[in-house]
Amino acid sequence: MKKEQQLDMYRQMVLIRRVEERGAELYQAGKIGGFMHLYIGQEAVSTGLIAARESRDRVITAYRDHGVALNCGLSADSVMAELLGKSTGMSKGKGGSMHMASAEKNFWGGHAIVGGHLPIAAGLAIADQYDKNDNVTICMFGDGATNIGYFHEALNLAKAWGLRVLWVCENNNYGMGTAVERASAVHEIRQKADGYGMGNERVDGMDVMQVYEAAKKAIEKVRTEGKPYFMEVVTYRYRGHSMGDPERYRSSDEVKQWHAKDPIGIFRKFLLDKKIATAKALDEIEARVEDEVNKAVEFAEASPEPALDELFTNVFVEN
Secondary structure, three states: OOHHHHHHHHHHHHHHHHHHHHHHHHHHOOOOOOOOOOOOOOHHHHHHHHHHOOOOOEEEOOOOOHHHHHHOOOOHHHHHHHHOOOOOOOOOOOOOOOOOOEOOOOEOOOOOOOOOOHHHHHHHHHHHHHOOOOOOEEEEEEHHHHHOHHHHHHHHHHHHHOOOEEEEEEEOOEEOOEEHHHHOOOOOHHHHHHHHOOOEEEEEOOOHHHHHHHHHHHHHHHHHHOOOEEEEEEOOOOOOOOOOOOOOOOOHHHHHHHHOOOHHHHHHHHHHHOOOOOHHHHHHHHHHHHHHHHHHHHHHHHOOOOOHHHHHOOOOOOO
16 A cells, blocks of 8 residues: 555544544534434554555445535535535535435445445445446445344345445444344354355454455456455444433443444554654644634535425435
8 A cells, every 4th residue: 555545544544533523513513313323443454454445436425424425426515515404515415314315436335224225235336247247336324224124124135136346334233222142143254154155254443454455356256256245344443322311331341442443543643653654744744634623614604505396306216
């Protein structure tokens, strides 16, 4: 990987962190409505995954989607405006936190229903198979989604029909407020792929370079072999499941232990130790990101609300 790409990955991770932190402030100020699920602590997962894909490869995820949108190349302006429900948002202010998407960027959305997007991922891969290309669909989901029917139906179909899907479970240890150990018959989620004869592995999701390297190999494997593969990426969210989460189900000591594995801190140390960047250069990246996010907030707050007639646009397609 070139130095420029590694530094851009650092920029993306810091950008996600700052957008989420400002989003939390705006939510608490009553400027963001509905539910909002923050990606703080999980930045290495989507950054590593999406850095490993080709632009023709599709990405689809669940409701913790702001960071994924930024990694796919959506601007901080469009993300922040969408959070605030403004017409300049990527979904014209009608999708909000959980429904960010851009067909132009091959980002097929955040989806609010747990596991509801897994069959859609299979459908995207069927479309590529029908068109006789070797594009890969990267489908991201949480550990809680692996306990429902959509998960098993989608994995079974992908293996039976030879669909090019990289299934990526972001195991952040909790499905809402329930620990994986209390809800799942197996504690290593990757084992669920064994039931479908599907290749699988477990990856450290707090280290962006490990995610990138594993994803690069997995995507190439899916592309060349023409069959699905399963990655369990072990990570941790530093904030609650959503903004209203009182977090009574985990101890402060546990959270502190995971803070010692902060993905941005790990990557910063890697860049310094390998002499890829100086502390000054990384500080300058952070300062530029801070300015970018401040301007994104100003842009979003100054943007207009969607017009009333937007209620009826993009609802269905006329043939």
